[in-house]
Amino acid sequence: MVAHFLRLKLTLLGNTLRRSVWQTIGLCIALLYALFVVGSLVVAAIAGGAADPLLTGHVITLVGTITVLCWWIVPVFVFGVDQTLDPQRFTTFAIPHRSLIAGLAVAGLISVPGLATALAAGGSALAWWREPWLIPVALLGSALGVVACVVGSRAVTTALAPLLESRRYREVVAVTAIIPLVLIGPAIGWATEEIGALSRETNGGSVTVTGDGALLTAVLARFGELAAWTPFGAPWSLPVAVHDGAWGVAAVRLVIAVGTIALLWLVWTRSLAKALVNPPVGGGKGARSKGLGWFDRFPATPVGAVAARCTTYWIRDPRYAAGIGVIFLMPLILWLPARSSGNLELLLLAGPVVAWVLAFSVSNDVGYDYTAFALHVATGTSGRADRWGRALPVLVFGGVVIVLVVLLTLALSGRWDLTAPLLGVCLGTLGLTLGVSSVVSAALVYPVPKPGESPLKSPQGAAMATMLAQLLAMLVVMLLALPLIVLGIWALASGNPLVGWATLVVGVVEGVALLVVGVRMGARTFDRRAPELLQQVQAFP
Amino acid sequence: MPGVRHCVYVVVMTHQTGPGGGPTDHAPAAPPDTVTPATRPASPPDPAAALSLRGLWKRFGQKIAVQALDLDVPVGSFYGLVGPNGAGKTTTLSMATGLLRPDGGTVHVRGTDLWAHPDQAKATLGILPDGVRLFDRLTGLQLVTYAGLLRGMDRDTVAERARSLLAAMDLAADAHTYVVDYSAGMTKKIALASAMIHAPRTLVLDEPFEAVDPVSAANIRDILADYVTGGGTVIVSSHVMDLVQRMCDHVAIVGAGQVLAAGTVDEVRGEQTLEDRFVDLVGGRTRAEGLEWLRTS
Structure with missing residues (x-):
């Protein structure tokens, strides 16, 4: 059944490409860009692993946390990202529930962001090349992280689907989504400014931010440790804990990661079961306006x-x-x-x-x-x-x-x-x-x-x-x-x-x-x- | 039905061998290069007709949607245009109303060349296109008002007619609801109201009854029948043969981008029902063979 979904997804992709040259070019550019990003990330991970594996591990945890968050949150705003395998379309086929979910999950990886995430996650394990026995642990963590990405994004969108169906909500969300996007630039500027100020305090007047690596390391390690205990960061931080020899900590983080996935899976199954028997309908009486405006x-x-x-x-x-x-x-x-x-x-x-x-x-x-x-x-x-x-x-x-x-x-x-x-x-x-x-x-x-x-x-x-x-x-x-x-x-x-x-x-x-x-x-x-x-x-x- | 197919072919041949190159008051129709030899209008456009199409051509890429189509719609007729899916009904009506520029051929609206003088011709036409959206962020009343004002009507007339149209379409209660929240049937009705606000002499309606509930459809039929009695001309396209046979006095059967038969309903259907005649002309009926396994008993 999973193979069926994969083939369906690839056929759909192939057919859209056959229809338009521009789409093919667009996909090629997106793929090249993704490969470039993934490549530089993996190279950065390897280089970082050579210099300071522990710090690299923290950075990977942070980046992983952000990735998982993006996977979960972005589809809520950018609805209609990928409706090619909308579960609603399979309602009439009487596909066993388990197969449907497994198929949708795997098919969810077949997209530029999906492939890029999987490749980058796998490549990030190479950061531990100095201690090869950690690589399998890192790979396990990465795999859990990618699963958390895909299952989480599906769970969130499916659970929120009844809300997303309403036009008014969609409009409000669409407009508010612009605000954080526009503010990303200033926010980064503000953050660097604050860190700069922090560094000036600690260094007693030194103005260069890049100069004091010690502070940066401390900040990254602190945030990395913090993120490692969240459901988003736990899977990525497994190798760090194992590297430290903190087996208890590693076990707890593994439980957090697996538990998160299990919980998301449950949410997804439940809401999908509900969605399949409650197809979307136009949301009642529409908005009204007075006069001719x-x-x-x-x-x-x-x-x-x-x-x-x-x-x-x-x-x-x-x-x-x-x-x-x-x-x-x-x-x-x-x-x-x-x-x-x-x-x-x-x-x-x-x-x-x-x-x-x-x-x-x-x-x-x-x-x-x-x-x-x-x-x-x-x-x-x-x-x-x-x-x-x-x-x-x-x-x-x-x-x-x-x-x-x-x-x-x-x-x-x-x-x-x-x-x-x-x-x-x-x-x-x-x-x-x-x-x-x-x-x-x-x-x-x-x-x-x-x-x-x-x-x-x-x-x-x-x-x-x-x-x-x-x-x-x-x-x-x-x-x-x-x-x-x-x-x-x-x-x-x-x-x-x-x-x-x-x-x-x-x-x-x-x-x-x-x-x-x-x-x-x-x-x-x-x-x-x-x-x-x-x-x-x-x-x- | 190979015999019928042959008959169709003969009709086309008459066009080709008929009185060569009838007089035209416009640039000669230049059909795109196709396997069919160039056809010229068999007869001049009828200036008295509400709508007179001559030698219309349209191709999209490789597909020829409409080829050498001739049609006359007499003034005061209730004209039905029927045909299978993909026969070119919507393409024909789009070209006949100025929404789609033909590759060749002419359209005359009561003697006015539509593609030479679009403003003059469009002023007398009311159009309900199929498969286009509406400005659905407007309320129903706003949309009808908008259509009226775009036609250059004054505010009071627009207001009065919009109110009576909405009442006639049974939309008065939803006049201030945004069109985006209308059901499919309501959307059809508000589009129809927008097409009628300027009291056109000819109404061209593409699939006006699709998704409309039976009660509203009956109301719309009454409105259209009244309109025809009052001297207006209505052209509707439809899949529903029964409806066309009951409602229209003229009918044209379109297939593969050509008119297969046209005339009064009685002429076209002869002794048969319109549906049987349609199936005869269009062909494509298959006997359900090889589905024995579908029997449940």
Whole structure:
């Protein structure tokens, strides 16, 4: 039965690859990347084993802990990661429970992350090459760790499946998932800063962090010891305990590791049994809203209607709402490095970046509509109405948001003298990027998460084409924004108010002009190609 | 049924050998290179017809979805388009309504060339496409309003018609529910309402009764029958022969991207039921042989 599942999984993979060249290329790149990462990890483990096996053991425990946590947590947020072997699809086959679970577990390893985890876990055992008798112990630990990864991820997703089925929950989760992701960078910066501070305390004024290996070793060993007692770290720490000759400790950790897996297995079996007889159903009565919302507030014209619809989507569609979340976090992200470096002018970057992100996020608006775009084609909506309708909400609401961000960053940095040039750069960026977006979104569409899917999920195979298209459009934006950037930097450097005012004037004029030109060009392309756009959208995988 | 197959072939031949290259007021239809010789419109498009298709071609990669399809839908008719899965019904209707550009051939809506003057032609068409999503983050009322406003109607008319349409579709209670939370049948009904808000002269409905419950389907049939009585034209595609035979006055049977038979329902079915006639024309019925082991007694 397990062999059946393996073959099914490989056949499914093969068939998707046969369907699309891009997917094959994507998979190859992912595999190469994974091999590279695994290879460097194994080399690092071997090198570490030569220098200091015990410390390496602690590091492996820490990395293993993080890996297990990722396996458990990520699928909850990035739902729909791998539904090829959704247990629901096997309901009608009357497969014995045990076989189903064993098959699903093994098949769960057949994926790029699965293979990479297994290989890296196996390779990490080589860290003990100085004491070969420990290698089997390490391999046992690694195997337990990998099993904990796979079984845990399945147990968590299956147990939470009833929750994940509800649309509201999915939307909330999808939006909140963005926040920790965005904060990873600042968090790492903060952590190194704290460790640096710690090292300064212990070393009495020494500033180098890398210099004091003793501290780092102590920190790693402490955290490694701590993680070893958690269900996530226990399996990986077996060889460390055995190496120390602490057989009692090793036994307890083995019990923790095996017990965790047993418990997860039980949870998985129970929730799967429940899920199989309770197939997902649409979650009762849906959300309601009063009146016509934005359709009452915008003028009753085609342009106004498109603008009202887009505004509604900016608020109601988590794919857009996630973008808004990033925008509000932007000043915060810049705040931490600005504070730690003492260079508060860094904060002023927030305004232009927010302007650019907001205006560029509509560069694939038709792709976001997906096949709902058929309504625009069926009603014969003119390119003018479609383009202006999509651009206006960004211009109006984005304009307000940007002015607020500019005022906030000016207040925080205290550089009120830069008000005029900064506003010029921001408004110019907003206008010209919107113009480029209007042309781009009428000329090419590329696959994005479909309505209702996680904003974090990017469709397979789309990656390369998407990146290329976005890169090209970004390049155009950069080129067009060049005069503005130069003027802005000049104003910043010279402090000449005249240059500042010139920047404001140039920004507003260039922004308006390029917006109008872009919308006109986009409208012409749209009028010519609307049915082709629809056909492209319908061909999305 | 090889005889019938042959008969179909003859129909195609008449197209090819008929009055050569009828007059056309547009770029000549350039069918893609295929094994079939180039066909030219056998007759000029009928300017009086609600919908007049001539020599429509469409291919997707290797597969020819629609080939040299001619069809006239008279004004005021309730026209059924039936055919097996993959016969090209949706492709044909998409090309006939401006959603999909044909590789060759013409579409005329009451004498207006749709692909030359799409805005003018689309203004008189109400379209319910199959297999596309809706802007489902809007409420039912918002969606219908959106469709009306996109058509350039004024706010009061849109509001009044949206209310009566939702009432007619039995969706008044769910007017403020988001479409994403609608059932499949409700989604069909709200899409239908969006297609009717601008009082089109012709309604083109692709599988309008799919997933719709019997009571709602009966209501929709009444609405459509009233609409036809009032001078409107309705074209529906369907798999359900019984429904088409009862509801429509005209029918066209489509198979392998071509019209196999077209006319009034009585003409097409002759002495048979429409379903039998359909199976005769399309073929593909197999006798359940070799399944003896399936018998449980």
